[in-house]
Amino acid sequence: MDALQSVGLRVDSGLIALNSYENRVYQFLDEDKKRYVVKFYRPERWSPEQILEEHELSLELDAAEIPVVPPLRIDGSTLLAHQGFRYAVFPSVGGRQFEQDNDEQLEWVGRFIGRIHRSNGEKCFRFRPTIALEEYLYEPRRELELSTLITGKQKAAFLNAVDLLIAEVKLHWNEDWRPLRLHGDLHASNILWRDGPMFVDLDDARNGPAVQDLWMLLNGDRNEQQYQLSILLDAYSEFMDFNPRELALIEPLRAMRMIYYLAWVSRRWGDPAFPHSFPWMLDTGFWEQQISIFTEQVKLLREPPLQLMPSY
Numbered sequence: 001m002d003a004l005q006s007v008g009l010r011v012d013s014g015l016i017a018l019n020s021y022e023n024r025v026y027q028f029l030d031e032d033k034k035r036y037v038v039k040f041y042r043p044e045r046w047s048p049e050q051i052l053e054e055h056e057l058s059l060e061l062d063a064a065e066i067p068v069v070p071p072l073r074i075d076g077s078t079l080l081a082h083q084g085f086r087y088a089v090f091p092s093v094g095g096r097q098f099e100q101d102n103d104e105q106l107e108w109v110g111r112f113i114g115r116i117h118r119s120n121g122e123k124c125f126r127f128r129p130t131i132a133l134e135e136y137l138y139e140p141r142r143e144l145e146l147s148t149l150i151t152g153k154q155k156a157a158f159l160n161a162v163d164l165l166i167a168e169v170k171l172h173w174n175e176d177w178r179p180l181r182l183h184g185d186l187h188a189s190n191i192l193w194r195d196g197p198m199f200v201d202l203d204d205a206r207n208g209p210a211v212q213d214l215w216m217l218l219n220g221d222r223n224e225q226q227y228q229l230s231i232l233l234d235a236y237s238e239f240m241d242f243n244p245r246e247l248a249l250i251e252p253l254r255a256m257r258m259i260y261y262l263a264w265v266s267r268r269w270g271d272p273a274f275p276h277s278f279p280w281m282l283d284t285g286f287w288e289q290q291i292s293i294f295t296e297q298v299k300l301l302r303e304p305p306l307q308l309m310p311s312y
Helices: 002-006 048-063 103-120 133-146 152-172 222-236 244-267 273-277 284-301
Strands: 024-029 035-040 080-082 085-091 180-182 191-193 197-199 206-208
Touching (some): 002 085, 048 085, 048 103, 103 197, 133 152, 133 244, 152 244, 152 284, 244 284
Antiparallel strands (some): 035 085, 180 206, 191 197
C-alpha cells in the first residue's frame, strides 16, 4: 500500500491476493472505485531489462488491437520500484474461463495467436531467454539431484527416469524453426473470455518456436488432440504461416515442461507459499507417479508426431 501511495494510488478496498506463486499479485480499488491489479516481481528472477521487454511486448500487442492487458505508465514508466521491490500496475479485467473444449472459442484463440505471432514479426527479445535444453532440461536435472524432496533409493530411481527422458528428448529435439517472441505459457488458465479471448500473464514470455504457444491448448487422446490441432492451425494460418516441422517438437516440449515444473517447485521450496500449496510433493507416492509419467512420456516421444490435416 505504501508503494502504491508513493505513485498516487490510494487503496480504498484493502488488498485481495490473487493466485500467483512466482510473483505477489493483488487486486484493489482506489478511492475513485477504479479496480487495479498490482504485481510485485520476485527479486532476482528477471532483470529490469527483461521485465521491460515483457511490458514492451504487451504494449505493442495492445496497439495492434490484440486483447492483452498492458501495464499502466505511471510517471512515464511501466516498471516501478519501492524499497528494493520492482512492481507494475495493471487495469483489472474480468472474464469467464476459456472453454478449452469449445470449438468456436478454440478457433478464435487460434486466430488471435496467429495475429500475435504476425504482429511480433522478425523482432526477438534481446534480454529474455530462448527456449533451449539447458534451461528446461539440464539446469532442472541439477536442481532435482540436489532436492531434499526426494530421498534414498527413490531419488536414484527417479533420476534414472529423468535421464532416460532427457536422452529421448535430445533425440527428437531440433532447431529447425524461426524464433518468435512468444507468450510462452499459453495454457487455458491464461485466457479469459470476454466476447472473445483475452490473453493474460506474459510473465514467461521468451523466444521460441511458434508451436510453444499452441501445444498446451491440446488435451485428451491422440485423436482429440489431432482434431483440436486442426482447428487451431486452420485459424492460425489465416494470419501466420506455420512450419509443419515444428509439430515434432510437441512431445519434447511437453517433456521439458514436466521436468522444469518439478525443479521449479523444488527451487522455490524455501518460500512458505510452496509447501502450503504443494504438500503432496512430500509424499513418496507422488514421486513414484512421476517415474511412471516419465516412462509413459518416453513412449509418446517414440510415436509419430501429430500431423497437419490433408487440407494443408
